[in-house]
Amino acid sequence: xxxxxxxxxxxxxxxxxxxxxxxxxxxxxxxxxxxxxxxxxxxxxxxxxxxxxxxxxxxxxxxxxxxxxxxxxxxxxxxxxxxxxxxxxxxxxxxxxxxxxxxxxxxxxxxxxxxxxxxxxxxxxxxxxxxxxxxxxxxxxxxxxxxxxxxxxxxxxxxxxxxxxxxxxxxxxxxxxxxxxxxxxxxxxxxxxxxxxxxxxxxxxxxxxxxxxxxxxxxxxxxxxxxxxxxxxxxxxxxxxxxxxxxxxxxxxxxxxxxxxxxxxxxxxxxxxxxxxxxxxxxxxxxxxxxxxxxx
Amino acid sequence: xxxxxxxxxxxxxxxxxxxxxxxxxxxxxxxxxxxxxxxxxxxxxxxxxxxxxxxxxxxxxxxxxxxxxxxxxxxxxxxxxxxxxxxxxxxxxxxxxxxxxxxxxxxxxxxxxxxxxxxxxxxxxxxxxxxxxxxxxxxxxxxxxxxxxxxxxxxxxxxxxxxxxxxxxxxxxxxxxxxxxxxxxxxxxxxxxxxxxxxxxxxxxxxxxxxxxxxxxxxxxxxxxxxxxxxxxxxxxxxxxxxxxxxxxxxxxxxxxxxxxxxxxxxxxxxxxxxxxxxxxxxxxxxxxxxxxxxxxxxxxxxxxxxxxx
Numbered sequence: 036x037x038x039x040x041x042x043x044x045x046x047x048x049x050x051x052x053x054x055x056x057x058x059x060x061x062x063x064x065x066x067x068x069x070x071x072x073x074x075x076x077x078x079x080x081x082x083x084x085x086x087x088x089x090x091x092x093x094x095x096x097x098x099x100x101x102x103x104x105x106x107x108x109x110x111x112x113x114x115x116x117x118x119x120x121x122x123x124x125x126x127x128x129x130x131x132x133x134x135x136x137x138x139x140x141x142x143x144x145x146x147x148x149x150x151x152x153x154x155x156x157x158x159x160x161x162x163x164x165x166x167x168x169x170x171x172x173x174x175x176x177x178x179x180x181x182x183x184x185x186x187x188x189x190x191x192x193x194x195x196x197x198x199x200x201x202x203x204x205x206x207x208x209x210x211x212x213x214x215x216x217x218x219x220x221x222x223x224x225x226x227x228x229x230x231x232x233x234x235x236x237x238x239x240x241x242x243x244x245x246x247x248x249x250x251x252x253x254x255x256x257x258x259x260x261x262x263x264x265x266x267x268x269x270x271x272x273x274x275x276x277x278x279x280x281x282x283x284x285x286x287x288x289x290x291x292x293x294x295x296x297x298x299x300x301x302x303x304x305x306x307x308x309x310x311x312x313x314x315x316x317x318x319x320x321x322x323x324x325x326x327x328x329x330x331x
Numbered sequence: 332x333x334x335x336x337x338x339x340x341x342x343x344x345x346x347x348x349x350x351x352x353x354x355x356x357x358x359x360x361x362x363x364x365x366x367x368x369x370x371x372x373x374x375x376x377x378x379x380x381x382x383x384x385x386x387x388x389x390x391x392x393x394x395x396x397x398x399x400x401x402x403x404x405x406x407x408x409x410x411x412x413x414x415x416x417x418x419x420x421x422x423x424x425x426x427x428x429x430x431x432x433x434x435x436x437x438x439x440x441x442x443x444x445x446x447x448x449x450x451x452x453x454x455x456x457x458x459x460x461x462x463x464x465x466x467x468x469x470x471x472x473x474x475x476x477x478x479x480x481x482x483x484x485x486x487x488x489x490x491x492x493x494x495x496x497x498x499x500x501x502x503x504x505x506x507x508x509x510x511x512x513x514x515x516x517x518x519x520x521x522x523x524x525x526x527x528x529x530x531x532x533x534x535x536x537x538x539x540x541x542x543x544x545x546x547x548x549x550x551x552x553x554x555x556x557x558x559x560x561x562x563x564x565x566x567x568x569x570x571x572x573x574x575x576x577x578x579x580x581x582x583x584x585x586x587x588x589x590x591x592x593x594x595x596x597x598x599x600x601x602x603x604x605x606x607x608x609x610x611x612x613x614x615x616x617x618x619x620x621x622x623x624x625x626x627x628x629x630x631x632x633x634x635x636x637x638x639x640x641x
Contacts, residue, residue, distance in 0.1 A: 044545050045460045051449075052457035052476070052516060059487060059513030060479050066490035125366060128359050139363055141627045142370050147634070148623055150574040152591040153616050156598060157377050160605065166389040168376060203373070206366075208634065215635045235355075264483045267576040271595060285485050289577065292489040304486045315481050 064308065070301035077295055089302040098299065100287065106194060107283045111262035113198045119254055122209035127239050130217030140214065143207040151204065155271030158200040162186045187272055193280040200268060209254045216247035252322045259314045263307060381609030388605045404610035408432055432614060435593040442507050442589060443572035447565045450512040454519035455557060459549050462527050463535060479517030488581065506582040511575065515568045518637050526560035566633040590615045
């Protein structure tokens with residue numbers, strides 16, 4: 036009797052969360068897998084079953100999804116190899132304890148709070164090929180080599196132009212995570228290493244970084260999945276989701292979902308979830324292998 | 332603490348500690364200041380061009396302070412989307428919410444607050460059942476919830492659009508609130524679990540002995556003690572909702588636009604009028620930054636807690 040009422044209570048406590056989780060997270064995944072095997076000529080159509088044709092088409096010439104994935108992966112690589120080291124450097128400098136630490140920290144974190152849409156609009160102005168800040172700076176210093184159509188429109192520089200605002204916005208976020216990790220390292224460890232004659236560089240390399248490795252891992256996962264999901268900024272920059280030189284999966288997803296190609300959009304969604312989970316597992320695995328304390 | 336510090340510095344002098352090179356130190360400060368300027372400069376640029384005339388922005392005065400402070404740019408932002416008054420963009424009124432920027436602002440606030448209430452209530456109740464009541468399968472269910480952190484919101488866009496259309500809630504507040512709450516849920520459960528584990532189990536037990544049931548314990552003991560977790564998580568969810576764009580642009584009509592949608596519509600309407608666009612961006616951004624000045628510690632903490640505990 037008691038047990039029954041306890042089970043009921045547990046169920047009632049879980050009910051709101053389960054409804055949200057199953058209804059909005061789990062069910063759409065199943066629905067997406069289902070939709071991805073159909074073709075929908077109109078929005079309300081029941082659709083025709085086509086098997087895996089949508090996935091094959093997706094990587095074909097018409098949709099060129101491979102390009103979008105490669106773009107996202109380039110952004111991810113830039114994030115991991117440029118943004119994160121920069122964040123780590125700033126965090127190490129601040130974490131040592133410096134005058135005005137809080138001010139630096141707070142200003143570095145500030146861009147994280149700004150909507151990516153606002154940042155996109157602002158940087159579009161900065162990149163403007165006639166009146167923008169970049170062009171004016173090049174004129175002022177009499178440099179040359181700027182593409183006349185603008186950094187965003189030029190095929191070679193477009194991805195870099197997308198990446199710069201991303202760095203500007205998110206370095207502060209990763210810096211904050213790493214800074215929190217560095218601050219949690221007990222000062223005795225740093226002192227002990229200093230007493231043994233270690234330089235600052237050595238302390239960072241052999242004491243601090245190994246301890247904050249789990250946080251670096253989280254940062255890497257966030258940076259990669261964030262790049263795979265990136266939408267807001269690119270949506271603001273992009274004039275045409277089909278042909279722009281920085282198209283990414285989510286841009287295609289939204290484009291096709293609302294142009295009567297629900298099947299293709301769902302296939303993209305499934306690919307995105309596979310990529311996100313794949314990278315999360317891969318990064319976790321990489322950090323496990325190299326962690327000497329993990330092999331007990 | 333201070334005493335401890337002075338002690339160690341005394342000890343340090345006895346040993347041969349390598350002091351940081353003065354040159355390196357200067358370099359560190361230089362690096363920090365340079366990044367500080369990089370962070371602030373675009374915001375300065377935005378603020379100044381929001382107060383300039385198109386002439387100044389495009390030629391005579393690109394990065395200086397405005398020669399003439401055109402606060403009227405801001406007034407014109409408030410006219411956008413209004414049926415009355417002088418509207419510079421009558422032709423494109425449908426781009427903007429029927430009530431203009433104030434309406435979008437209040438839409439954003441309402442959506443964020445409703446999301447916080449729903450998400451935190453669901454997360455608290457679930458966390459209580461998962462960590463405080465012993466039952467088989469609680470660990471498994473918890474790790475299933477944790478998988479939700481990695482699931483990108485994008486996967487739900489099309490399926491939810493289809494089913495919400497059928498249910499008739501696609502262009503309205505609930506079409507935003509429900510997905511936002513669901514996609515913040517996993518993170519909220521994770522953070523709540525961390526905080527709830529810090530509350531001693533003896534409290535539950537003594538409540539039980541005093542004749543308090545599970546519901547009573549939850550509402551009288553757990554919920555009041557969880558306020559710090561709720562504040563932290565509430566701030567985090569608020570900022571996520573406030574800046575979300577993809578769902579907001581797809582799942583809302585002009586009566587329900589949130590601020591990011593308003594901002595993105597400035598682009599479609601009038602590209603050449605930089606002063607107007609700049610004023611719109613400032614109005615959408617600076618209130619949040621102003622709040623941040625006073626709550627920086629709390630806000631930073633809310634972002635750290637999720638990542639560090641995960």
